[in-house]
Amino acid sequence: MSAYTSTYLKRASYLPIEGCKPPRGCWELNSWPLEEQSVPLTTEPSLQPHRYLLLYLDHETLSETFIDSSGQYVSSQATDFSRNAYCGYEHQILSSQERLEEDALLAASKWKVPDVDLVPFVRSTDPSSSYFVILNSATFFRVGSRLEVLVHVQDFRGKPKKYGGDYLQARIHSPKLQAGAVGRVVDYQNGFYKVFFTLLWPGRVRVSVSLVHPSEGIRVLQRLQEEKPDRVYFKSLFRSGRISETMKCNVCLPGSLPLCNFTDLSTGEPWFCFKPKKLPCSSRINHFKGGYTKGLLTAAESALFQSGVNIKMPINSSGPDWVTVISRRTKGKDNRLLHCISIFKTVCKTTWIFRMDVFRWNVFMNLIFSLVSDLVEFNLGSPKNVGPFLAVDQKHNVLLSYRCHGPPIRFTSVFSNELHYVANELNRLVGGKNTVVAIAVWSHFSTFPLEVYIRRLRNIRRAVVQLLDRSPKTVVVIRTGNAQELGPEVSLYNSDWYNFQLDTVLRRMFSGVGVYLVDAWEMTLAHHLPHKLHPDEVIVKNQLDMFLSYVCPLET
Numbered sequence: 162m163s164a165y166t167s168t169y170l171k172r173a174s175y176l177p178i179e180g181c182k183p184p185r186g187c188w189e190l191n192s193w194p195l196e197e198q199s200v201p202l203t204t205e206p207s208l209q210p211h212r213y214l215l216l217y218l219d220h221e222t223l224s225e226t227f228i229d230s231s232g233q234y235v236s237s238q239a240t241d242f243s244r245n246a247y248c249g250y251e252h253q254i255l256s257s258q259e260r261l262e263e264d265a266l267l268a269a270s271k272w273k274v275p276d277v278d279l280v281p282f283v284r285s286t287d288p289s290s291s292y293f294v295i296l297n298s299a300t301f302f303r304v305g306s307r308l309e310v311l312v313h314v315q316d317f318r319g320k321p322k323k324y325g326g327d328y329l330q331a332r333i334h335s336p337k338l339q340a341g342a343v344g345r346v347v348d349y350q351n352g353f354y355k356v357f358f359t360l361l362w363p364g365r366v367r368v369s370v371s372l373v374h375p376s377e378g379i380r381v382l383q384r385l386q387e388e389k390p391d392r393v394y395f396k397s398l399f400r401s402g403r404i405s406e407t408m409k410c411n412v413c414l415p416g417s418l419p420l421c422n423f424t425d426l427s428t429g430e431p432w433f434c435f436k437p438k439k440l441p442c443s444s445r446i447n448h449f450k451g452g453y454t455k456g457l458l459t460a461a462e463s464a465l466f467q468s469g470v471n472i473k474m475p476i477n478s479s480g481p482d483w484v485t486v487i488s489r490r491t492k493g494k495d496n497r498l499l500h501c502i503s504i505f506k507t508v509c510k511t512t513w514i515f516r517m518d519v520f521r522w523n524v525f526m527n528l529i530f531s532l533v534s535d536l537v538e539f540n541l542g543s544p545k546n547v548g549p550f551l552a553v554d555q556k557h558n559v560l561l562s563y564r565c566h567g568p569p570i571r572f573t574s575v576f577s578n579e580l581h582y583v584a585n586e587l588n589r590l591v592g593g594k595n596t597v598v599a600i601a602v603w604s605h606f607s608t609f610p611l612e613v614y615i616r617r618l619r620n621i622r623r624a625v626v627q628l629l630d631r632s633p634k635t636v637v638v639i640r641t642g643n644a645q646e647l648g649p650e651v652s653l654y655n656s657d658w659y660n661f662q663l664d665t666v667l668r669r670m671f672s673g674v675g676v677y678l679v680d681a682w683e684m685t686l687a688h689h690l691p692h693k694l695h696p697d698e699v700i701v702k703n704q705l706d707m708f709l710s711y712v713c714p715l716e717t
Contacts, residue, residue, distance in 0.1 A: 248390075248413030253616070263615055266669060270611055270662045273350060274326035274380050282464040286327050286375035287317040288474040293356075293370045298481045302360050304489050308333070310344070310368055312354040312476065322352035326376030328658045329476075330644070331356040332687050333366050341687035363488040370476045373647070373657050378465040382658055385457060390609045391415075393654055395569060396451040397577070399437045401444045409451060410434035412569060412613055421445070425567070428584050428620045432568050449574040457653055466649040473647050473657075473692075528698075528705050533559065547575050570605050583617075587624035592632025597712050598625075603642035603667065604694070607659040614663055618670045629675050637676040638711050640704065641667060643685040645694040655694070677711040679704050 255263065291314040302308060312329065314322050325348040334341035344356040360366060374382065385392060395410045414420060414433050421442035423432040436442060458466070466472060529552075530536055536559065539551040548564035565575065567582040583600060590596065600621065606614040625637055642660045645651070664682050671678070681696070681704055690697050696704075 253612075259619065262670075263612065266615055266666050267611060269669060270665050272326065272328075272379060272383065272658075272662075273348060274376050274383070275324040277324070279380070279461060280377055282461070283317040285316060285377040285465060286314045286322060286372060286471065287319075288314075288372040288471060288476050290315045290317070290319050291372070291476045292479040293368070293476055294479055295368060295481060295484060298484055300484070302484055302486045304360055304363055304486055306360050306486070308358040308360055308366075308368075308484060310356040310358070310370065312346075312356060312370055314352050314354070314372075314476075324376065325350040325352065325354065326379055327354070328373040328376075328379060328661070329354060329356070329370060330373055330473075330657070330686055331358075331368070331370045333358050333360070333368055334687070334689060335362065335364050335366055336689060338362060338364060339689070341689065343683045343686045360484075360486045363486050365483050366486050367483045368478070369482075372471065372474050372476055374652070375465060375471055378471065378652075379658060381458065381462050381465060382653070382656055385653060386608070386610055386659065389454065389457060390613075392454040392457060393569075393571060393608045394451040394454065395448065395571075397434050397448050398446045399440045399442075399444045400446050401440050404439055406437040406440055408435045408437055410448070410568075412609065425582055425585070427588070428582050430567065430582055430617065430620065445577045447574050447576050448568055448570070448572075448580055450571040453650075453654060463649070466652050468648050472649070472652060528702055529561065532709075533557070536561065543579070544572075547572055547579065549579070566602050566605075569609070582620070584620040584624040587621070587628050590628060590632075590635075592628050592635035594634035596632065597636045597638065598628070599638045599640065599708065601640040601642075603660060603663045604655065606663060607655045611662060611666060614666060615670070618667060622670055622674060625671075625676060626674060636712060638679060638708055639667070639671055639676050640679040640708075641682045643681040643694075643696055644692040645685075646692050657692075679707050679711075 291312070293310050293312040296309045296311060310331065312331075314327055316322055327348075329346050331344040331346060332341055333344065340362050342358065342361055344358040347355045347357070349355070356368075356370065358368075391411050391413070396407050397410050399406045399408060408421075410423075410433060412431055412433070414435060419436040421434045421436050423434065423442075423445070424430065425432070434442075434445065437444070533554055535556045536552050536554040539553055541549055541551055543549055546565065550561075550563040552561040553559070554561075564579075564581055564586065565572065567580050570580075583602060587598065590598070602617060602621065603614075606617065628635055629637065642664050644657050644660070645655065647656060660682075668678075681700075684700055684703055685692055685696055688696075688700055690700065
């Protein structure tokens with residue numbers, strides 16, 4: 162055995178496993194017959210693995226961790242953290258380092274809500290009677306200064322609240338300049354919040370604060386996340402000849418009915434369907450979103466999710482809602498703005514862009530085609546949002562490829578043989594200076610407990626680190642999630658609060674890995690346009706400009 166190979170254990174029987182009963186979609190991965198297979202090691206056994214320093218700021222505390230060359234988390238401190246078990250995820254076969262990281266991520270994402278019984282609606286947070294105050298609003302601030310805003314929330318009786326846990330979003334903006342930035346919210350757990358902004362441009366700067374969900378509603382969202390992770394459900398069509406059956410599928414399935422096990426052998430990503438009564442598991446044809454579970458809330462809980470009342474409602478200022486910012490004195494020109502690429506084809510040549518994403522794909526492609534007039538789509542006969550999609554510019558030697566990520570994915574229909582996991586696709590790439598990988602994985606995980614998303618990102622990160630190890634000049638870009646419009650129903654499945662948790666996990670897991678970030682989260686929060694799951698073209702254009710600035714940086 163060479164220094165770069167080792168032995169791992171693999172299931173002897175191929176998937177799907179018909180009539181699978183244990184582990185009901187859980188994680189006893191060594192319960193099948195095993196055989197040995199030689200595969201590349203994630204680290205060299207005789208060498209100290211490389212470690213990437215990872216630093217991040219959590220409120221006022223600076224913590225330090227490491228990621229080694231296999232994409233594995235390394236830390237010397239343990240975090241005592243517990244949550245409700247989901248589908249056997251507490252029995253995952255994790256290394257001690259992976260367990261430490263998962264505990265730290267769950268602790269960092271934990272939302273502090275009061276440990277009280279469900280309160281009447283009139284005692285919940287009322288954005289119309291709450292208010293904010295700009296501290297030292299009469300002062301002239303300079304560019305680069307910190308602005309502090311104090312928020313005080315009250316209930317529908319007009320009485321001050323004595324506990325926190327509300328989800329607020331805050332931004333500063335100058336409409337004439339079309340400039341905006343996002344603030345950092347600190348919850349003092351007593352009805353008061355403080356928002357911190359960095360003033361980035363001169364002129365009159367306005368402050369806006371919104372209540373996304375009251376703390377009482379957050380408790381409901383937490384309950385749904387832990388107790389109803391299958392509230393978005395999926396199905397697959399099984400067919401052989403004239404016989405067809407449609408069965409429910411998910412990461413985890415309750416009950417004692419026989420299962421088809423479609424867990425991915427390479428990544429261990431779980432996926433199960435109830436076994437058809439007449440057909441074998443191998444007859445699965447496709448995957449599609451089955452629908453949304455209704456009737457999730459009681460009448461009292463529904464009152465906490467009302468459009469125009471307590472979902473993404475503005476909180477007014479009790480005084481001035483703006484400050485004046487003056488420029489700093491500088492010597493000569495100080496041009497630190499990000500230069501976006503305007504003529505892609507004259508700057509970037511022999512570039513392969515490989516994208517696994519689901520956001521505004523048609524808008525994104527139209528913008529790419531407007532930049533690269535010689536780019537020609539190669540029709541593969543597949544839906545553009547699903548893929549595979551291929552476009553080629555033979556003149557400038559550019560290949561653009563796209564494919565959606567593996568389940569869970571809420572598309573109308575995807576053929577089973579087109580369900581590809583991101584980590585597996587990355588492991589097939591050679592990489593190099595002419596290869597660019599763009600990844601976005603978030604929205605379709607919003608209904609699940611965070612452990613499901615952490616596992617997916619852990620596999621992707623390991624593949625990214627290995628790609629960068631074998632081809633260091635490969636450019637890897639990750640797009641974050643974004644804010645969206647919310648109503649009473651959407652809030653239960655795709656709330657910004659859920660996606661804020663996913664965003665927190667994603668940033669921490671890829672910090673220090675050597676990837677670039679397109680911060681769609683802050684781009685949408687800071688922009689004056691309404692929030693949308695699929696942002697308007699001008700926002701997508703901003704994201705594309707930032708993406709291309711990483712792909713083809715201007716020479717300085």
